[in-house]
Every structure is written in C-alpha cells, then in structure tokens.
Amino acid sequence: MTGKQYKLIGPDGQEVLSAAPGTLGGNRRRKIYGRLDCRSAVGSLPTGYAKHRVFFADETTAIAAGYRPCATCMQEEHRTWVEEALRSRLL
Numbered sequence: 393m394t395g396k397q398y399k400l401i402g403p404d405g406q407e408v409l410s411a412a413p414g415t416l417g418g419n420r421r422r423k424i425y426g427r428l429d430c431r432s433a434v435g436s437l438p439t440g441y442a443k444h445r446v447f448f449a450d451e452t453t454a455i456a457a458g459y460r461p462c463a464t465c466m467q468e469e470h471r472t473w474v475e476e477a478l479r480s481r482l483l
Contacts, residue, residue: 395411396411397411398410398411398412398447400414400446400448401418401447401448401453402453402457403453404456405457405458412449413447414447414449415428415448415449416450416451416454418445418446418459419433420444420445422444423458423459423460424460425455426461426466427462431464432462432464432465433465461473
C-alpha cells in the first residue's frame, strides 16, 4: 500500500506528486503564493478561490514557478519583491 500523495506545483510550474504536503498555498490565476492560514485566501474560499488554489513545497519553488508573495500574509517578502521589480524596470 502506498502513502498519501499531495499535488504540488514544481519549480517549472507543472504539477508534481509529493509524499509531503505543501507548506505554502497559492492562486494559479493571480500567480500569488502565501501562508496556508492567510486571511485573504481563507476568506476567498467561498467565492470560488479553491478552484484555482495550488500548493508549494517551499518559497523557493513558488518563486521559481513564477509566483509572487502575497501582500497580506507575507508583507516583508512582498515589499522586497516590489522593490526588486521596480529596480529591474529601471535598469
């Protein structure tokens, strides 16, 4: 008998199976990742958000897959992302 398999998004943006659950959640349409207990994400579940929800093993994988940090639950990471995005546009 095999153990439970979790569907996660890999660094290439494709779905992969994992024996371990994801540590971060995200939204496929908005390309955002954040904590599993994010009040914005949890509050959006009744409005259809769950159809677009994805999970990641870690932050490095989420970034590699092209997702950005949530401004609600990952404020410092989001601020750094905005600063880097602005800096790269200026260069």
